[in-house]
Amino acid sequence: MVLLVVTLAAGACARASGAEVEAGGVEFQASGVESVLRAQRFAPGVDAEVGEETMTTLPEPMTPPPVIDASAVGASPSADRPASQGSTGRARVGRIASDGTPTFTGDFADPFLLSVDGDLFAYATNTMFLNVPVMVAYADGGGGLLGDVLPNLPTWSEPGHVWAPSVTAVGEGYVLHYTTRHSGSGRQCISVAVGDHPAGPFVDDSSGPLVCELDLGGSIDPSTIEVGDDLWLLWKSDGNCCGIPTIVFAQPLTADGTDLAGEAVELIRNDRSWERDVVEAPSMIEVDGVFHLFYSANRWDTESYAVGHAVCETVAGPCVKDPEPWLADTEATSGPGGLEVVHFADRAVDVVVYHGWTGDEIGYGTGGVRSLYARPLRWVDGAPVLVDRPDRG
Numbered sequence: 001m002v003l004l005v006v007t008l009a010a011g012a013c014a015r016a017s018g019a020e021v022e023a024g025g026v027e028f029q030a031s032g033v034e035s036v037l038r039a040q041r042f043a044p045g046v047d048a049e050v051g052e053e054t055m056t057t058l059p060e061p062m063t064p065p066p067v068i069d070a071s072a073v074g075a076s077p078s079a080d081r082p083a084s085q086g087s088t089g090r091a092r093v094g095r096i097a098s099d100g101t102p103t104f105t106g107d108f109a110d111p112f113l114l115s116v117d118g119d120l121f122a123y124a125t126n127t128m129f130l131n132v133p134v135m136v137a138y139a140d141g142g143g144g145l146l147g148d149v150l151p152n153l154p155t156w157s158e159p160g161h162v163w164a165p166s167v168t169a170v171g172e173g174y175v176l177h178y179t180t181r182h183s184g185s186g187r188q189c190i191s192v193a194v195g196d197h198p199a200g201p202f203v204d205d206s207s208g209p210l211v212c213e214l215d216l217g218g219s220i221d222p223s224t225i226e227v228g229d230d231l232w233l234l235w236k237s238d239g240n241c242c243g244i245p246t247i248v249f250a251q252p253l254t255a256d257g258t259d260l261a262g263e264a265v266e267l268i269r270n271d272r273s274w275e276r277d278v279v280e281a282p283s284m285i286e287v288d289g290v291f292h293l294f295y296s297a298n299r300w301d302t303e304s305y306a307v308g309h310a311v312c313e314t315v316a317g318p319c320v321k322d323p324e325p326w327l328a329d330t331e332a333t334s335g336p337g338g339l340e341v342v343h344f345a346d347r348a349v350d351v352v353v354y355h356g357w358t359g360d361e362i363g364y365g366t367g368g369v370r371s372l373y374a375r376p377l378r379w380v381d382g383a384p385v386l387v388d389r390p391d392r393g
Contacts, residue, residue, distance in 0.1 A: 149200030
């Protein structure tokens with residue numbers, strides 16, 4: 001079972017110049033779920049000719065862990081609080097930390113975190129029998145692996161290539177934007193599903209992708225940002241599949257998030273030496289009228305993968321990149337990436353979640369996993385700064 005215990009320090013949002021913030025913590029207590037997610041994951045490989053992330057032959061299906069009563073982990077079962085899956089033990093603890101300690105050591109790549117009335121829902125790239133796995137930490141201390149929020153893919157797609165989910169609250173419901181394989185072209189494209197609850201199920205009855213720029217190599221890594229009453233979709237053209245530039249775009253969506261409402265606008269492309277042939281995984285947040293764009297770059301399966309940062313005048317640019325990576329390889333974490341930034345309006349800090357190769361095992365071929373990391377973030381003189389967890393003595 002996985003329990004996320006949230007103790008972010010309350011107080012005014014720390015965005016004043018030079019503000020000092022004492023960070024709280026978020027911790028996962030992991031046992032059964034971790035081994036499940038390790039066993040379930042596909043083993044991604046790399047196509048030697050085009051350099052794109054691909055999936056190996058599908059293994060035999062595994063039987064999902066049994067559903068258990070949520071009361072076993074301290075959460076009251078109800079119609080709007082799904083029961084967790086997995087075993088109930090409590091094992092080693094991973095916290096938000098400044099020393100590279102993973103928050104969850106199982107495989108949980110391209111993470112996305114959604115806060116709903118104090119409950120936290122964490123989504124990730126596909127595993128063996130889960131298209132979009134989701135874990136939850138309820139505000140009362142319960143939680144765990146809920147299962148698959150997208151049990152069925154649209155008819156134009158195929159399983160095994162579902163990446164980088166992003167969930168947005170829209171009106172009385174939720175929209176899930178995700179990357180999946182377009183069977184007709186063999187490229188990765190973006191689709192959208194709708195649901196009534198952040199734990200799903202989400203339904204995608206589309207007849208084709210939402211965004212699928214085949215001339216640019218495909219479209220992946222969706223993430224949304226709300227600007228006033230407008231909703232925007234960020235995404236990446238998958239040009240590294242085909243030896244052409246990779247570009248991060250911003251594109252307006254309809255109010256319900258299910259359709260495009262305008263043309264895509266280029267924000268950045270791979271033009272720094274440290275990025276090599278890839279910029280991807282965009283995430284944007286507005287702070288005091290300034291738009292901060294985080295993105296990942298370089299090869300995903302190497303220690304050189306890292307997170308970049310750019311400052312944009314508007315959601316549609318123009319954007320100016322920092323010259324060097326904002327978050328790179330550390331002593332305990334290799335190749336951090338897939339970062340999403342989450343704003344907490346009533347807390348002293350925001351949070352970033354990302355994945356990274358744990359220890360010296362880099363790449364699935366060596367037995368590595370892309371573990372989940374979460375760290376507090378504050379804004380100092382308008383710049384994002386990771387918060388060191390205070391020593392508890």
